[in-house]
Amino acid sequence: MLIVQKYGGTSVGDLERIENVANRVAKTREKGHNVVVVVSAMSGETNKLIGYAEHFTSTPAKKEMDMLLSSGERVTAALLSIALQAKGYDAVALTGRQAGIVTDDTHTYARIESIDPTAMQNAIKEGKIVIVAGFQGINKNGSVTTLGRGGSDLSAVALAGALKADQCEIYSDVDGIYTTDPRIEPNAKKLDTISYDEMLELASLGAKVLQNRSVELAKKLNVKLYAKSSFSDNEGTLITKENNNMEAVLVSGVVLDKNQARVTLRGVADRPGIAAEIFTKLADANINVDMIIQNMGTDGLTNLGFTVPHSEHENAKKLMETFDHEMEGMDFDEHVCKVSVVGVGMKSHSGVAATAFTVLAQNNINIQMISTSEIKVSMVIDEKYGELAIRTLHEAYGLDK
């Protein structure tokens, strides 16, 4: 098999941990596999460099930031290659450029445009373990670019796609995807398999293991993705195409997102374009709106609700006050949270949402907002009931079994 492995900052956080990663890579190699390894900067390194830049200005040029930040991954890649060579393995370290990664011009948040895998393929043919500095590429002018936070995951998935690798393993300090946060529900179970779409819903809902862009790309390129821990030998979770087997499982996970504040606009004048104006204003202020719910009020007036991150609550409030004359009233609440139930099984099974509403009601938890997609039910509730709701839902769907 050809396996792409990606090790995050915590997994390569110090020299002992890099040694540990070298042992893991070596073990994979010993099983007869070809291995391409993508590495992040040693944990803390990127923040240290950002701190350096911010000593001079709070708005350093993005082109310079890319040159600065891309150095961290190069260091790890070179060190891991040296560690493997010291163990007698033939390894070669490549920068993003040398690995053939070409991106667009969007410094600090570049998109991968193309990958020329020739250099990697040649090294693999020569029997080498290939180590690639993650998070980086070059644009058409030859300037160094970086892919944004979590960019090394993206590098790994993109390389796996370009190399037509059999699988792509993302290593972190968590050993897979869980039915819910084990810190909230000790009976949370690790999932063996989950679909790309479920993972996308879980990631956007607060599961920090895999970044959304990476899962999207894996889905697009049909890369078999494993979430694994670099500190254990557990099997991890396979993120892959939806299959019939999966649909038998009603719900894969329940997630709590506490970083939510609710805005409700009551009796909004129902003139064409009012919603567009409101959300354009929020977007222009770089406020990320999460849930948006609109339904009819009385007398042809409409009610509009949405949630924003906690940190944007005050800003959103100020912006909304400029629409004061166009509505009956507004209502803000920063003491809310969002609980979500995710599962591809919902597509073919009815009653999943009803179960959620029922068990929350049984626990006297009032649901303030509801939003659903094909494979997800999200509910905004009072934040003090967040953990209780998660435990209740987890049990209701039999996720602890």
Add this chain to the structure above:
Amino acid sequence: MLIVQKYGGTSVGDLERIENVANRVAKTREKGHNVVVVVSAMSGETNKLIGYAEHFTSTPAKKEMDMLLSSGERVTAALLSIALQAKGYDAVALTGRQAGIVTDDTHTYARIESIDPTAMQNAIKEGKIVIVAGFQGINKNGSVTTLGRGGSDLSAVALAGALKADQCEIYSDVDGIYTTDPRIEPNAKKLDTISYDEMLELASLGAKVLQNRSVELAKKLNVKLYAKSSFSDNEGTLITKENNNMEAVLVSGVVLDKNQARVTLRGVADRPGIAAEIFTKLADANINVDMIIQNMGTDGLTNLGFTVPHSEHENAKKLMETFDHEMEGMDFDEHVCKVSVVGVGMKSHSGVAATAFTVLAQNNINIQMISTSEIKVSMVIDEKYGELAIRTLHEAYGLDK
């Protein structure tokens, strides 16, 4: 004018010092000059990275070391560019590759083969201050290479040559070239001007300000080189072509090299090839031989003397014992030092060497070995007289005037 400035590790040792360098570059810019700045890694950074690599093996692959070590200069280049931008200057940071530096394949000690200055020239035309990460380039295969210790000086001189810059300023924590080490002779004077050849002799004799390879390259490319301090506004020393004015100065400096051990082989059988055998043996053992002196002994036997670094003394001794049967005797002394008198004026003035021998004799300092070149007289003496000899010679040639 187009000025290339190079700032060493101490000059960019922390964020405050990078800020200081930014101010110096800005000041040069304000005078109406175009500036290309070459920077080293922040002091300590390169050694830290070497330490990381040596955690895994004492013999890390040189290709990997180049990828590892080249990251340090990239960080400084990006930070200096950010610091200048924060002050309102238009600056751009380039890696060695982006600056167009192509080297041979000798990783960790590469030679610059060509420079394509187009990117730098375009940036200069756009009114930008160009910051280049020193010490690095890429080879024809696109792998990162580094130029060896002192490589940033070499980058600066090579770029100055390729850009046909008006001058190249090398900044360190020393404000120029002195007639001798001020720690030995407090009356040492800073030289305004010195020739490339004199500088080459001084550098190889222990003056640490400028690396020999850089001075050689400056001579070859006819780059006007200034040695200056980044911590003062002193004028520094100009290293340039020899001119008539210089020849009026008899002696430019006197230097002490304490890292010397003497080996004398007496009554060596004068068969063809014996010297070649001896020095091949030393070279094979990577022992750097400095002075070599041969003269006739009695009965057609020859006497052979040479010096090696202190650390190689024991090794040299062991190797020489294998020639025991081919000579009358051998003599080792690690308590010696070498004092040298350097000056282009010697070419046209006789008596320089005689003065040295006379004043040392007046001070009862016995000269064990003498070696001369066109512009240098070197003498091996008992190490306890080293400082006294330097002070005596410094005064004898009127260097304190």
